[in-house]
Amino acid sequence: MSISDSIGQSLGYVVLGATGAVGSEISQRLARAGHRVMLGGRDQQRLDDLSSELDAPRSCVEAENPDSIDHCLEQAANEFGRLDGVVNCIGSVLLKPAHLTSDEEWSQTLSVNLTTAFSTVRSAARVMRKAGGSVVLISSAAARIGIANHEAIAAAKAGVIGLTLSASATYASRGIRVNAVAPGLIKSRITRHLWESEAAESTSISMHALDRLGEPADVASLIEWLLKPENNWITGQILGVDGGLAAVIPRTRQKSS
Template sequence: MANNYVILGAYGGIGSALTRRLADAGHRLFLVGRDQARLQPLAAEVGAVGFARADATASAEVESTIADGAAQLGTLDGIANCFGSLLLKPAHLTTDEELEATLAISLKSAFATVRAAARTMKQGGSVVLLSSAAARLGIASHEAIAAAKAGVQGLALSAAATYASRNLRVNCVAPGLTKTPLTERITGNEMAAKGSLAMHALGRFGEASEVASAIAWLLDPEQSWVTGQVIGVDGGLATVRTRG
């Protein structure tokens, strides 16, 4: 059965993997991203119902594009927010502007997504937000991104409780280090990659398709009894140690 989904951050590494996965399964999509020039060819490739540009840091734009997507799709079964950023700095070197931008892209856009879902998805459905393994354990120089992603997790849990009576499910996926254009400066740097790989119990980086698979699973109406969960797709980073 084809479902109707809005994908935010659709052309990013994880967002594009999710978009193609859902399109291949026959679902109807409305795509949202910050750069229309990158968004348009992806929408054409997958035959999206529509697409729109939105600034991830502007709540009004995020909410209006979700409402627009719902209108074009007719009904809305789910929303996935794949917007994100990666700031690797210790707190004492992080400026207010950098902190505010990190919080806005990840946490503020997630809040706007939940708010729009609550206003738009009157018959229920699924909202999936993107957190990070960095929100579940301490990793050096991740203060800003960890704060933002921990906020996303708290938001998901509270919203799951608030909207459960309306059958609106809210969940999080928390990846470990995943190979995407955003993380290439780490995964493509031999020294940085070696240190990071040692922290992942499975001994490798994640693939965007693996994170997308978990998001797609949570979006599916078949998972109608899953809400308020933070699912780690992280190679064991947040929970497993193979050395004593």
């Protein structure tokens, strides 16, 4: 099926990390648009609940097990008869200076944030190499600007940027587009320690020029746009959705300098 034929049709997508804040939001958006969505996640209860809500198939995915990502994408392709796009929302947050970060924490941060992204690209290339499609990865504003105590997560997310650029070149001839979004601080369960208290929220907001923290919908809307086949001339891009965090100095900081 050509790009023009696929526009407006029901497409097949995989969302990895579907039970997280951004993952569940993009899953809901795709399902509401009439697309078929395979939900990949490790929290079985949340996965079951979302699957029931969206009437969508599900697959257990473990970040430490690349084979589970392979299985999820292959299952989707077999069930849908095609696979048009994959988004990897699997991730974690570790805020520690390098000298306080253990080897285990470093390895886990790389595994959850970078290795899963690599496994996603590898699996997607195998499944989509004949018909093409869209792969969307998640980087971070922290990989584009220096923020204290982000060494491990910034390194992992910077790796996602390098992966995106190289993979987009490798698979362009196959019609596989690879892009990444680089969020600022998004309100979610895994970031709640950065915004739950009034003081923490105020400090975090002050770093973003648009004077608010991000919501899952802010990121999901951009991911949905990148997945659409009509945007098929976009690849190798790292798109910030960060309230200006990585590029704009807030006026409050300008006044104080």
